[in-house]
Amino acid sequence: MRGKFKNKKAAEFIKQIPTDSVEGSGLVKRLKFNLHYLDLNQPAGLRGELSADFLTQLLEKLKNFSEQDLSHWVTMPAGRGNGNMYQIYDKFPKKSEFTHPPSVPHDAVWGRFRVDRTIRLAGFTIPSALNHKLCSQEKFRFCANTFYVVFIDLHHKFYIT
Structure with a gap:
């Protein structure tokens, strides 16, 4: 009985050992x-609306x-x-309650992720070139598969239609 327990425990331990390599993991x-x-x-006032529950749900979406x-x-x-889950706007929208932060490059390709009915993540990618x-x-090297999050838009005010 005791030997069987050790084997079961060893088998559970072995299941937890990673087998994928970085190259074979698909992370690229x-x-x-x-x-x-x-x-x-x-x-202004956004921080007060970012509850722990909201941030947990946002991380799950990410x-x-x-x-x-x-x-x-x-x-x-x-x-x-x-529309689609990710929308490319190219430029910073002209009708927006947000302003273009000076830290964001002028040639950034702006877009947004739809998180739910009204919540968006606005940000940018690099030009494909x-x-x-x-x-x-x-x-x-630059990577066009990176989204740089700039704003959490809780009330759909980044790109006003």
């Missing part, structure tokens, strides 16, 4: 989110979005045919 195709440009000061690459979400319908290009100032 997964959408990446970058929060460096996150601006929680627009619009995890879900990260399962695929960005191009998948551009074509994935949202709701009842009212820079994808995989070596940055002249650094030893890193």
Whole structure:
């Protein structure tokens, strides 16, 4: 009986050991989110609306979005045919209750993720012409599969239609 218990315990332990390598894990195709440009000061009073429950749900959505690459979400319908999960705007919208932060590059490609009925994540990607290009100032390559989150838009005020 005792030996059987040890084998069962060993089998459970072995199940927990990772077997995927970085190259074989599929992580290169997964959408990446970058929060460096996150601006929680627009619009005023936003911080008070970000409850622990909301942030937990938002992280679950980010995890879900990260399962695929960005191009998948551009074509994935949202709701009842009212646009897609990710919408590209190219430029910062002219009708917006937000303002373009000076820290965000002027040539950023703006867009938004639809989180639910009214909540959006607004941000940007790099221009596609820079994808995989070596940055002249650094030893890193640009990645067009990274979404830089700038705003959490709780009331659909980033792109006013």
